Amino acid sequence: MIDSLRLFAGNANPALAERIAGKIGIPLGKIEVSRFADGEIHVQIRENIRGCDIFILQPTFPPVENLMELLIMIDAARRASADRVTAVIPYFGYARQDRKDRPRAPISAKLVANLITVAGTDRVLTMDLHSPQIQGFFDIPFDHLYAQPVLGRYFEQKRIPNLAVACPDVGGIKMARAFAKRLNASLAVVNKRRTSADVSEAMEIIGDVAGMNVLLIDDLISTAGTLKNAALALRAKGAEGIFASCTHACFSGDALKNLEAAELEQVVITDTIPQEEQRLGGQFKMLSVGELFGEAILRIHEERSLSSLFV
Ligand code: R5P
DSSP, rough: OOEEEEEEEEESSSSHHHHHHHHHHHHOOEEEEEEEETEEEEEOOOOOOOOOEEEEEEEOOOSSHHHHHHHEEEEHHTTTOOSSEEESSOOOSOOOOOOOOOOOOOOOHHHHHHHHHTTOOOOEEEEEESSGGGGGGGGSSSEESSSSHHHHHHHHHTTSSEEEEESSGGGGGGHHHHHHHTTTOOHHHEEEEEEEEEEEEEEEEEEEOOOOOEEEEEEEESSHHHHHHHHHHEEEEEHOOEEEEEEEEEOOOOOOHHHHHHOSSSSEEEESSOOHHHOOOOOOEEEOHHHHHHHHHHHTTTOOGGGGGGG
16 A cells, blocks of 8 residues: 555654655655755655655754755645645654743744645644644644654663653653653652753752652753753762653753763664764763654555554
């Protein structure tokens, strides 16, 4: 049933695109995503896709070129008479301003949702949104995957004794609770206060971590200030070994230095955002979500349920 299924990818994460195509068992679709001499994006789909079920893969981490490539690829597929166009966005960027929580602030996540819809998208497939409510910014079918089955399985196999799962801010409680349940661990919460867009401080720890190993869970690492502060606060409360697990490794600024200063046992990330693994060093472990996305795409194409992929 995969005859009409086509997977195209922009330039943001070619390695993940290959892994997903490998799982589905098809080659990546022929597409040229290049640049005009002045830097504008030039796209051309190089095969007939009339009546096809098109999946376009592109995580939208910075630079904004990644988002723009996605929009233009969607437009190309729509104008080439695709039957259905699904935007596959392993990391959904511009998600952090998701409500008007202070005067004269934008809701960037809604703006991006509008852009993706208006470009001609029929449905969206993504993973670990910064806040799940962003689904409601779309009025088209939306499938939301979790990296937890991949990350959780890894930590299950590690069998870390005497484990507490902690989230570095109250926004992450739901995600941390799912890990705690899976790993049969207790739950702790770091109460974080953000003093500006990229600076935060850990205020206090809710829950008991003294003498315990702790697994810190977050959806996103940017500067890693959040993780570093959380690790220091946990250690001050008597935590022993501290591990971190995060879906989207959007490293920026002093992220690597901050992670080193946090003295974590291990930082486990996924490949929603590409990384040069040698640059990261031995503290890191990268797990692929390629199989999960490949399976989800197959199921969407075959109109089968996705819910068994959530555990
Ligand atoms: C915040 O709500 C997110 O879940 C992350 O904790 C945050 O965006 C990480 O940012 P940074 O690494 O710059 O502290």
